[in-house]
Amino acid sequence: MKLLFLLFIVFPLSFSYNYLIFCPLFGHSHTTFFAKIADTLTDAGHNVTFFTPTIIRKFAKMNYVKSTKHVVHLEPSEKLERYGSFLENNDILRFWTDDASMSELFPMIELFNSMFLEQAAVLGKNLELLDELKALKFDVMIYESFVECAYPLLDYLEIKTFIPSTSIAYDPNLLESIGEPRMPSAVPLPMSKFTDKMSLIERTLNAIAPPIFNFFLSKPEFKSFRPPYSKIDIPSQESLSSFVFTNSNPYLDYPRPTIEKNVQIGGISVDFEKLKSQKVNKEWDEILNLRPKTVLVSFGSVMFSKDMPMENKLALAKVMKQFPEVTFIWKYESNDTDSFAKGIENIHFSNWVPQTALLADSRLSAFFTHAGLGSINEVSYLGKPALVCPLFADQMRNAKMLVRHNGSIEVSKYELHDAKKIEEVLRKLLFDDSYRIASENLARQLANQPVKPKELLLRHAEFAAQFGRLPSLDPYSRQMSFISYFLLDVAATVLFIVLLITSITFRITKLLINCLPFTLSSVKQKNN
Template sequence: MRNTVFYSYFCIFFAIKIVFHDGYKILGVFPSSSPSHYILGSALLKGLAAKGHKVSAITAFPHNEQIENYEEIPIPKVLESFEDVLKDIEKPGGKSLLQYYNSIMTTGSTLSEKVLEQPIVQRLLTSKNRTFDLIICEIYLNDALYGLGQHFNAPLITLSPMGSSLLSSILSGAPIPPSFVPNILLGSTDRMNFVERALNLAVLTVENIIYQLYWLPYQSKVYNKFFPNAKLTFEEVMMNVSLILLNQHFSISNPEPLLQNMVEVGGLHISRQKQLLPLEIQTFLDKAHDGAIYFSLGTNCKSSGLRMEAIEAMLRVFRSMKQRVLWKYENASLPGKSDNVLIRNWFPQNDILAHPNVKLFITHGGLLSTTEAVYHGKPLLAIPVLMDQFMNVARAVEKGYAIKLSTSQLSSDDIFKRTLTELLTDPKYSSKAKQISASYRDQPLEPLEVAIFWVEYVLRHKGAPQLLSTALNLNFFQYHSLDTIAVVYGSVVLILLLVGFSLKKFVNCIFGCKRISKRKTE
């Protein structure tokens, strides 16, 4: 009996080992014009590779690292088509939010087509030897790329670098009530007054109309062009996204309606293991006895693109301060830089924010940067430039760990220094940052572990159709119950009219009979 039980356990163990020995084959698609999107995506893909899965990544920003089970499929030529647009996006000042949004739309409008026509991608599509068990694709106005799922007969998972939005709502069927879920284009929080709610509704409506009547038909044409023998229609592909990973967490953003196939994994890119800083940076920070400030406008926006009067004003302010400053500045030199300022075109941001002497983060308010600041409990001086940064900053200001400045205000020595001084000397900002940090860190599992669990859940359950909402099968009128409301309320109104008409006739009949009876007695 014991031998039988032992043999059974051995067979089960051996079978599991065989099934999972080589892992699943996973294709990640992160072709957007923003390096930060691939920072997020590669963190997930490398985590999956570490679990034994064979991972390939299509990206315009290859890291060129030698990692076991991980290969990159570089498509840098895609960016050449968008050089002018990218230069426009990278300018931190002088453009309205609407103009930036137009630039992003221009980039995205041909992104899917440019990716799919790359020779290296075409070879992948036509190869008879390449198969994948799962496709993970970023959400970035690239809907036609979702066709890779049906092409390889594999489930499709999407990752939204900007958290929940209209795009994730369309893929999941989740509601986005404009009364308390702000549009990412507006610098609002979930606490909106009447005017903000009205504007939020208007923007959501216009965006939805553009997306449904212009954007999706265009992406459908691209899909049909590159997947002429597709097993599913473009509409069916859009309705069969197994899982949507959201780069957000309710402690940083706001509570909102999410469906079962929408999972918050904000901060999955943050390494929980302390890394050694380069010696020069470590020494610079260790000697910052009065504290240090870290200054970066992210991967798209460049500090060197700021107006010269703003750069000179900030340099004057930094020169007058006792704190040390690490400034991500893209040019090799910065005339007028004082000794307490260290410039580099790249810094290990997460590891710098982890240093105890860093007291303040000057940031553009991107979601990756904001999440890292929250994780390490650092207050923000936020300078939003485009897209969701305005909403991220508005949330940080409302929660009490940030102050917002516009790019035009950077030219004022007085405003800039007064803001820095307030953030550095008033303990309420640091206290709030630590409070939010404690709330964010209080999770049952690390975000990367959560993401990997759900990715493997989809693999184990062959696409996990049980996660999909039937809301995806409803049209606009059915989804919002407009058809049933019209019938039910219409019926009620009709019944009330009939009852009212009948009562009127009954009353008229009674009073008419009384008048007739009265005349007869007279």
């Protein structure tokens, strides 16, 4: 009996692995994504350490993980905290009116590079803490792919197996590093305003943007924390990863060729069964019962409605007034609503809304959103028509990604002042049943996809811990030259052979033609 009891104890322990989730605190959605990875592995019985060096102070006060108990914090240097403050207070409000062009991204990327260099310096000055982590003998480390200070940490902790991951839907640089083919002709870039159906000019821009970025942006150098403090070759390290986790879902994103190392876990942060069972409290229940239809309006946790231009607020309030049979729940972060919506009874303003619980409620008719990836995943899984208004960054791509499923409509942020336009698309979304039917169909597909994102994450994370690096999954195409990869040498060889055969045939034909008169003349003389 004692032996049986010991077997019950030892058996599950023998199949638990040690995971380190490295997640510097610089962004809410980024941290939410990696916290969900940590909790998923913890819930499966594994030992998970959530290592969260602070960059933006307010995020350190938030409890992102639920079941993961071993959370390790690290205080920032004054310089790193200044980077965090600048990032937090950066003038992103201008994106309510300014274009989020490629040129706008250069200074932001330079900021991130400098910030992660300083984060590496902070890690290097806290080797005592790193030694404590090293003693835990982690099997696998998971981290955001562009947080490149993860590589000296990997080196110091001597973790051989690692899984770079991305909290956005598509990172061509990461995927190209593991040998996945890039299709600029049909797959738009992360910050792109294009769809998969691009014009000649759009395809050109989509193709040349990455090399332009790589040419003009300087790559920071990260060095080992151990003597002789040699430079770490990050591109070659990325190719050694067992897998990469991407926040993409093949049933939602643009279809594209992938390889086995790319594990798409998009939607992992959406606990479908839990969300469907969520109930709103009495206050929100009463609000949802006020009118036959209800629309939720929220522009996320980074861009606030209170900061949009006044002409946009006035136009939206005017539009909402035109729908007396619809209740509008507007996430609005200030008390100045009388300046643009005084006396409009069907608008309910709130500093905070239970977004997922409202989306899961059958009485909610539509969602007016900024197209952040978290909101896109939630509205897709919960089957609600959406009016999407992207403001900047990957929201442009996210919006078009959702619209292609025919359950949503996109409006430009430059059209928010046009009350007539907004009323037209909102009326179509609310009263044309085709949008509801398409949204519900997408939700059913996501709910019944053959392999759930959580299972994909768990099985591949365990497989990596068990077998380590997987050179058999590293495509040889990654090492091929441009000429070999695109068969230009084959094309040149075939062209040469064709030209050679054509030339020989031409010469023989010409020779025969030249000989023909002489032959005919000889025959004629012989006959005479």
